[in-house]
Amino acid sequence: MSVGAEFFKGIYKENPVFRLALGLCPTLAVSTSITNAIGMGAAVIFVLVASNTLVSFLMWLFAKTLSEEGLNSINKIRIPIFIVVIASFVTIVEMVMAAYFPALSESLGIFIPLIVVNCIILGRAEGFASKNGIFLSIVDGLGMGIGFTLALVAISFVRELLGSGQLLGAMIMGEGFKPVLLMILPPGAFLVIGLYLAGLNWIDARKKQA
Amino acid sequence: MAKKTFVGGVHPYEGKEFTEKKAIEKLPLPQRVAIPLQQHIGAPAKALVEKGQEVKAGEKIAEASGFVSVPIHSSISGKVKGIEKVNHPVSGRGEAIVIESDGEDNWVETIRFEENYLELDSKEMLERIKDAGIAGLGGATFPTHVKLSPPPDKKIDTVILNGAECEPYLTADHRLMLEHADDIVAGLRIIMKILNVQQGIIGIEDNKPDAIEVMRKAVKDFNNIQVYVFPVKYPQGAEKQMIKAALNREVPSGGLPMDVGVVVQNVGTAKAMYEAVAYHKPLTHRVVTVTGAAVNEPKNVLVPIGTMFEDVVAFCGGMKESAGKIVMGGPMMGLAQPNLQVPVVKGTSGILILEEHEAHVPAEDPCIACGRCVEVCPMHLLPTTLQILVEHENYTEAERLHIMDCIECGSCSYICPSNRRLVQGIRLGKRKILEARRKAG
Amino acid sequence: MSETSEKLFVVTSSPHIRDADSVPKIMWTVNIALLPALLAAVYFFGFKALWVTLLSVIAAVVTEAAIQKLAKKPIRVHDGAAVITGILLAFNLPPSVPWWMPVVGSVFAIAIVKEAFGGLGYNILNPALAARAFLLASWPVEMTASWVAPKEGTISGIAAITSATPLNLLKQSAKIIASPEKFDPAQLQAAQDAIAKLSSSYTNLLIGNVGGCIGETSVIALLIGALIMFYRHVIDWRIPFTYIGTVAVLAWIFGGTEGLFTGNWIFHILSGGLILGAFFMATDMVTSPITGKGQIIFAIGTGILTVAIRIWGGYPEGVSYAILLMNLTVPLIDRYTVPKVFGEVKSNE
Amino acid sequence: MNNIFRLSFILAIVTTIAAFVLAEIYQITRPQIEIQKQAKTKDALKYVLPDAQVIVPVTQKVPVKDKAGNVLYEKEVVRYYIGYRNSDTTGVVGYAFKAFGSGYSSIIETMVSVDTSGTIKKIRIISQKETPGLGARCVEDQPVNPKKKQWTTQQFVGKTVDQLKVDKDGGPIVSITGATITSRAITNSIREKLSELLPQLKLASTENIGG
Amino acid sequence: MEYGVFQLIILSIFINNFVLSRFLGLCPYMGVSKQMDSALGMGMAVTFVMTIASLVTWLLYTFFLAPTYQNVFYFIFDTPIQNVPDLTFLRTIVFILVIAALVQFIEMYIQKVSPTLYKALGIYLPLITTNCAILGVAVLNIDMFFKDGLPLPNSFINTLVQAFASGIGFTLVLVLMAGIREKLELANVPKPFRGLPIAFIVAGLMSIAFLGFAGFSVE
Ligand SMILES: Cc1cc2nc3c(=O)[nH]c(=O)nc-3n(CC(O)[C@H](O)[C@@H](O)COP(=O)(O)O)c2cc1C
Ligand SMILES: Cc1cc2nc3c(=O)[nH]c(=O)nc-3n(C[C@H](O)[C@H](O)[C@H](O)COP(=O)(O)O)c2cc1C
Numbered sequence A: 001m002s003v004g005a006e007f008f009k010g011i012y013k014e015n016p017v018f019r020l021a022l023g024l025c026p027t028l029a030v031s032t033s034i035t036n037a038i039g040m041g042a043a044v045i046f047v048l049v050a051s052n053t054l055v056s057f058l059m060w061l062f063a064k065t066l067s068e069e070g071l072n073s074i075n076k077i078r079i080p081i082f083i084v085v086i087a088s089f090v091t092i093v094e095m096v097m098a099a100y101f102p103a104l105s106e107s108l109g110i111f112i113p114l115i116v117v118n119c120i121i122l123g124r125a126e127g128f129a130s131k132n133g134i135f136l137s138i139v140d141g142l143g144m145g146i147g148f149t150l151a152l153v154a155i156s157f158v159r160e161l162l163g164s165g166q167l168l169g170a171m172i173m174g175e176g177f178k179p180v181l182l183m184i185l186p187p188g189a190f191l192v193i194g195l196y197l198a199g200l201n202w203i204d205a206r207k208k209q210a
Numbered sequence B: 001m002a003k004k005t006f007v008g009g010v011h012p013y014e015g016k017e018f019t020e021k022k023a024i025e026k027l028p029l030p031q032r033v034a035i036p037l038q039q040h041i042g043a044p045a046k047a048l049v050e051k052g053q054e055v056k057a058g059e060k061i062a063e064a065s066g067f068v069s070v071p072i073h074s075s076i077s078g079k080v081k082g083i084e085k086v087n088h089p090v091s092g093r094g095e096a097i098v099i100e101s102d103g104e105d106n107w108v109e110t111i112r113f114e115e116n117y118l119e120l121d122s123k124e125m126l127e128r129i130k131d132a133g134i135a136g137l138g139g140a141t142f143p144t145h146v147k148l149s150p151p152p153d154k155k156i157d158t159v160i161l162n163g164a165e166c167e168p169y170l171t172a173d174h175r176l177m178l179e180h181a182d183d184i185v186a187g188l189r190i191i192m193k194i195l196n197v198q199q200g201i202i203g204i205e206d207n208k209p210d211a212i213e214v215m216r217k218a219v220k221d222f223n224n225i226q227v228y229v230f231p232v233k234y235p236q237g238a239e240k241q242m243i244k245a246a247l248n249r250e251v252p253s254g255g256l257p258m259d260v261g262v263v264v265q266n267v268g269t270a271k272a273m274y275e276a277v278a279y280h281k282p283l284t285h286r287v288v289t290v291t292g293a294a295v296n297e298p299k300n301v302l303v304p305i306g307t308m309f310e311d312v313v314a315f316c317g318g319m320k321e322s323a324g325k326i327v328m329g330g331p332m333m334g335l336a337q338p339n340l341q342v343p344v345v346k347g348t349s350g351i352l353i354l355e356e357h358e359a360h361v362p363a364e365d366p367c368i369a370c371g372r373c374v375e376v377c378p379m380h381l382l383p384t385t386l387q388i389l390v391e392h393e394n395y396t397e398a399e400r401l402h403i404m405d406c407i408e409c410g411s412c413s414y415i416c417p418s419n420r421r422l423v424q425g426i427r428l429g430k431r432k433i434l435e436a437r438r439k440a441g
Numbered sequence C: 001m002s003e004t005s006e007k008l009f010v011v012t013s014s015p016h017i018r019d020a021d022s023v024p025k026i027m028w029t030v031n032i033a034l035l036p037a038l039l040a041a042v043y044f045f046g047f048k049a050l051w052v053t054l055l056s057v058i059a060a061v062v063t064e065a066a067i068q069k070l071a072k073k074p075i076r077v078h079d080g081a082a083v084i085t086g087i088l089l090a091f092n093l094p095p096s097v098p099w100w101m102p103v104v105g106s107v108f109a110i111a112i113v114k115e116a117f118g119g120l121g122y123n124i125l126n127p128a129l130a131a132r133a134f135l136l137a138s139w140p141v142e143m144t145a146s147w148v149a150p151k152e153g154t155i156s157g158i159a160a161i162t163s164a165t166p167l168n169l170l171k172q173s174a175k176i177i178a179s180p181e182k183f184d185p186a187q188l189q190a191a192q193d194a195i196a197k198l199s200s201s202y203t204n205l206l207i208g209n210v211g212g213c214i215g216e217t218s219v220i221a222l223l224i225g226a227l228i229m230f231y232r233h234v235i236d237w238r239i240p241f242t243y244i245g246t247v248a249v250l251a252w253i254f255g256g257t258e259g260l261f262t263g264n265w266i267f268h269i270l271s272g273g274l275i276l277g278a279f280f281m282a283t284d285m286v287t288s289p290i291t292g293k294g295q296i297i298f299a300i301g302t303g304i305l306t307v308a309i310r311i312w313g314g315y316p317e318g319v320s321y322a323i324l325l326m327n328l329t330v331p332l333i334d335r336y337t338v339p340k341v342f343g344e345v346k347s348n349e
Numbered sequence D: 001m002n003n004i005f006r007l008s009f010i011l012a013i014v015t016t017i018a019a020f021v022l023a024e025i026y027q028i029t030r031p032q033i034e035i036q037k038q039a040k041t042k043d044a045l046k047y048v049l050p051d052a053q054v055i056v057p058v059t060q061k062v063p064v065k066d067k068a069g070n071v072l073y074e075k076e077v078v079r080y081y082i083g084y085r086n087s088d089t090t091g092v093v094g095y096a097f098k099a100f101g102s103g104y105s106s107i108i109e110t111m112v113s114v115d116t117s118g119t120i121k122k123i124r125i126i127s128q129k130e131t132p133g134l135g136a137r138c139v140e141d142q143p144v145n146p147k148k149k150q151w152t153t154q155q156f157v158g159k160t161v162d163q164l165k166v167d168k169d170g171g172p173i174v175s176i177t178g179a180t181i182t183s184r185a186i187t188n189s190i191r192e193k194l195s196e197l198l199p200q201l202k203l204a205s206t207e208n209i210g211g
Numbered sequence E: 001m002e003y004g005v006f007q008l009i010i011l012s013i014f015i016n017n018f019v020l021s022r023f024l025g026l027c028p029y030m031g032v033s034k035q036m037d038s039a040l041g042m043g044m045a046v047t048f049v050m051t052i053a054s055l056v057t058w059l060l061y062t063f064f065l066a067p068t069y070q071n072v073f074y075f076i077f078d079t080p081i082q083n084v085p086d087l088t089f090l091r092t093i094v095f096i097l098v099i100a101a102l103v104q105f106i107e108m109y110i111q112k113v114s115p116t117l118y119k120a121l122g123i124y125l126p127l128i129t130t131n132c133a134i135l136g137v138a139v140l141n142i143d144m145f146f147k148d149g150l151p152l153p154n155s156f157i158n159t160l161v162q163a164f165a166s167g168i169g170f171t172l173v174l175v176l177m178a179g180i181r182e183k184l185e186l187a188n189v190p191k192p193f194r195g196l197p198i199a200f201i202v203a204g205l206m207s208i209a210f211l212g213f214a215g216f217s218v219e
């Protein structure tokens, strides 16, 4: 696969949210506003790229330095090591956000530490970075992270616009518009993503017909 | 005594007024009959005659091909034209012995009355019934001698004669009870003798007060026989429901009446048995109710088996222009026929001809879960669920929900406001499951 | 060959006769049964009530037709189910809602709650009630601040407590009486007066001369409709009577201000949306259990939730949420109330 | 067995390295995090006591007890703040305190200042997570418009303790349309806290205390 | 804020339901809700692990990570309280490792002690490690029942109650969802909506219905 394809697959064809249905909890929880979505997206991109990089590097290092037997035993604790790597990067994000973006940190709440269990990240570490070179791993991480972020933005676009009449905090809808409160309440998240998924299925079906 | 019945069931339009007052008439000799080799449940009979052979009425023309099978006798005298494939009212197409009438109605000589028939031992009685080719006339056409030979571990204590005739329109059993009450009771006593049973019951729905009266009179000398009256409700005549209503016993799921010590026979079957035992008379004729709004002169007719529907209907003044559907049997369980070129068989209780506007079943709507089908199902099944499961080919789940217990009475389809093809789907599912079982061995 | 034999006869499998009842007949009966309540609403709240209902019905019917056309399914709005949804949604709105709310609600009810699941018969939730809950969550101000007093005047009229509906009045008053230390004597007096007054307002509650949603106030008009439905065998006794009975018993036990067993159960039955809900909405067969046993479980559950929300919940009225929540349990109830098959041996399972 | 031990050892090393890296980063970010934690309170204090040069917390040691009533440890909590006109802590301009009220879906934290007569000077909502567009409108603070009856935190200015009641409870505080619960939570929490504190504040003239 | 036990139970099961309101545990909610039996199994497994994980992480946090008076450094090694190391920043990394190890342990233990229980829950246990409901409840406990690193009154009991009740709430909606999805299998859902989309819409409608519990006064 070309570098470009590695990058773009995460955005549409293998979009983690819309196609693979991964990382749903943060997607639904933080998509009340585009600001939150971008904040979460940035955090995930950082963790994803960083952990992909480090994992890829570690695996390369192990392969280079260890004997066959050593490699075998390392392989057994591969996943815990990945988790430690990921958890470390997540903690870094947590601290940096609390220090420099307190408002964002507050509204993303416990979903920042929960990036650890977001299986997009572990999935990429295990499924891609551990088997590929550093450069491709970075590209893969970027693609997946951006795909995740775009999905978040797409959902939060609808929820923020309808739910509060705003976009990025600026009033968009006119005075007469009565915001659909439900959209920023939990049910709105489920309904919007359900309709998005149905829409994508419909587009796919039409494409197949054509 | 409050009238006993079962849980569930429906009350369709009865339609009995067409023929209930019409005495049974004998059909004039038909020109030709086609007697199918398969007229009962089990292995088809094997033909004993050849093309060109002369036969008399009552002569055995095909023999049973196993224990669960019955012989077949000619219903007229004449010449065998051949063994041909003809329309068959149940299977669509089937082999039949075609006999051209000699116009004389010559009967075999063996038919004669035996005064002391009740002193025969049960083995002999059974043998005569078997030789007479009797299969149940209540619709299922199960070989009667098999039903009367229960395995020794099943203790039978009650015989029920089924005179419910709960199918709308049909009045053949009704007329039979009015006109041949004593023969029927004699038949019942024969069965009781064969099975060594002390209790006999004749079950009748309360829409036939005249029949109830006549039958009561006929049994008054026999204190081990009672007439039970049931409220009108379809399918009161289904044997499991009748046993439940009469004795409050439930035939176990997947079981037979003999599992609760009961044998059920149709009143017509009883009469046929009496004739077989007392007269050596084989089953060659049956009463057929020809009815429906599209028949010019609805009647109850005694018909030689093998007669074409066409000839029977012609005897009843033919059918109207507006006819739209021909059904063998009643409207609830009967089988629609594409035309009148089908022979009457042992199981033909009626020929129902519906008008064009009654013929079409309305289009299907989605199930609105109203629960009516569940409420009416006499077997306490979930017809809508079963039908949907069959539609999705989920036979395992359908079997878990007892699809095989469905008696195909059609109450569910009848009542459904969405006109769902419930029993139709269930029937298909049962067939698929049986096929799979057969394949699995 | 005779002439008739060439004719093609219809061949279908049995049964060959059908009961005359049909889905459209059932649905239109319900629509007719809803008319008395609509008339009462127009009498008490004015023509605004009629416009809201009409808008809601038109939106429901047009949405359903449009979706069926889009999905290339047969158009079957004439079956009347969408009309019921429209009427019942309107009946669950306060009389002076802005005109676009019944429209948005109906579109939601039909498009999301009904057609996305496959249309008539396949929906999990009651479309009208789900749409009401959607509207309440989306525009709580418009949904709760739009009460109008009926033309003839309202039974509240107590200055300190300015809510329009009997149940709301009851709830507020009960709260005040429960913690008298937080309120001044005048308020306490007013609350006690209110409760006394509410208990003697049965006539108004019966005819519908009280504040409330468009279709829920006139108990008599609703009961006339219920009779029509009973007469036509559209509904049976199980759900409505079990539901109302459960509410009565629980309201009597827990609904009082002077301890257990002092609740005014008659008031609880007559006020709010209970009669409307019990006869017209909990009975929607699509979203209620299929077996009799299941229906009784369903109705008891709905009764418990209704009283719980009325007495301890965040809303003065709990009928719609109670029915919606129990709708969710219908598949489970159906699964565990499969009737015992005829002749089934007990030890079988 | 040996193998498991070795693997655990490797994993422990990896974790330790990670822990040290994180500790390092924590050292860098911690001061900033602390600042951010205090920022809201500080801002709010500045807002409600704009004329104070120095604001000093009045604290109290509260024992933390376990179930059995044994004192586990003592905690220092802020009862209220005193605002001084001058940097040498002279010239009291007023007092400030936090009130906590249980709203529709969150605890609403409000900073309130009163002058030396116990009359409210200003209030500010520090934190709340009420329904956006409904209860969340409680933070609105546009000037009071006598023609338009609507909620604003400015309407609390000049109110005394007995005036702290929302309109639905017969008081002068205009509640948020459709969010009485929120409005009540704020108003009542201020009233309760204020009446609790009033006896402790060194008020200029006790006659002015509403009653 | 301080909570009563009954209040916490109502809150955790109905009002702040893990799935419908807190958005935790969605992957199993969507993934394991196609069949009733597996939904029940998954629900029980999650409830079980949530409770045990909450217990263990609470202990770890109180005795090792937070600079409290219960910290082992303070009451065993007599370190002055101001010198007790504040390790709260290691919360995430410690919790996830502990949960992963715990699940392994539980799995081995159940397998040994009760093969029947293992048969019922076993297949779900490994899947649970990376499920955010578990880590979520552990973090939530800390957020709710600690203030500035100090445990609030009844912190320990509340932690257990919240974990268990949240698990029950999770199981409840999982089972409801499974019932609904089994029914939808047989429904006539339009093609584009089949599968996940309709499951999300059901979840949305469920969440709307659960708004009926909002505002329950649970004192
Ligand atoms: C008669 C009536 C009056 C109501 N009044 C108020 C009200 O003043 N304030 C409010 O918040 N909700 C109010 N509601 C909300 C409801 O009670 C709701 O509109 C109601 O009609 C039925 O609620 P349910 O369908 O949720 O059971 C009122 C409801 C009813 C029935
Ligand atoms: C739905 C249904 C309805 C039936 N109705 C009758 C009936 O009205 N009269 C009758 O004799 N048999 C009826 N039967 C057949 C009986 O169940 C039973 O097979 C029959 O009475 C046995 O007698 P036979 O073997 O003499 O035919 C019905 C069966 C079913 C499934």
Ligand SMILES: Cc1cc2nc3c(=O)[nH]c(=O)nc-3n(C[C@H](O)[C@H](O)[C@H](O)COP(=O)(O)O)c2cc1C
Binding pocket: A181, A185, C136, C137, C138, C140, C144, C145, C314, C315, D104, D105, D130, D131, D132, D134, D135, D136, D176, D177, D178, D179, D180, D181, D182, D183, E211, E215
């Ligand atoms: C989804 C939803 C969110 C709500 N949020 C709030 C809120 O944040 N604050 C509030 O006071 N009331 C809120 N309510 C409304 C309350 O339930 C209640 O109806 C209202 O406080 C009554 O206020 P009123 O007396 O001004 O009508 C909300 C209602 C719904 C349906």
Ligand SMILES: Cc1cc2nc3c(=O)[nH]c(=O)nc-3n(C[C@H](O)[C@H](O)[C@H](O)CO)c2cc1C
Binding pocket: C026, C027, C030, C081, C082, C084, C085, C086, C088, C114, C119, C120, C121, C122, C123, C125, C126, C127, C128, C129, C234, C235, C280, C281, C282, C283, C284, C285, C286, C287
């Ligand atoms: C007795 C009865 C009650 C009904 N109640 C409702 C209702 O409360 N809400 C609604 O949208 N439709 C109702 N309907 C119409 C219809 O069943 C409903 O729209 C289906 O849920 C659509 O699939 C009712 C129909 C009947 C026959």
Ligand code: SF4
Binding pocket: A021, A022, A023, A024, A025, A117, A118, A119, A120, E026, E027, E028, E130, E131, E132
């Ligand atoms: S790892 Fe987390 S985000 Fe990913 S699928 Fe599993 S639960 Fe969802």
Ligand code: SF4
Binding pocket: B376, B377, B378, B379, B380, B381, B382, B383, B405, B406, B407, B408, B409, B410, B411, B412, B413, B422, B423, B426
């Ligand atoms: S399911 Fe079978 S037994 Fe039940 S009503 Fe239908 S046809 Fe009759």
Ligand code: SF4
Binding pocket: B366, B367, B368, B369, B370, B371, B372, B373, B374, B383, B384, B412, B415, B416, B417, B418, B419, B420, B422
């Ligand atoms: S009678 Fe028809 S509509 Fe009613 S539940 Fe049965 S199948 Fe469904």
Ligand code: SF4
Binding pocket: E027, E028, E029, E030, E031, E032, E127, E128, E131
């Ligand atoms: S536990 Fe794992 S397999 Fe099961 S649903 Fe969650 S992510 Fe999927």
Ligand code: FES
Binding pocket: A023, A024, A025, A026, A118, E023, E024, E025, E026, E027, E028, E131, E132, E133
């Ligand atoms: S359970 Fe998967 S992200 Fe929450």
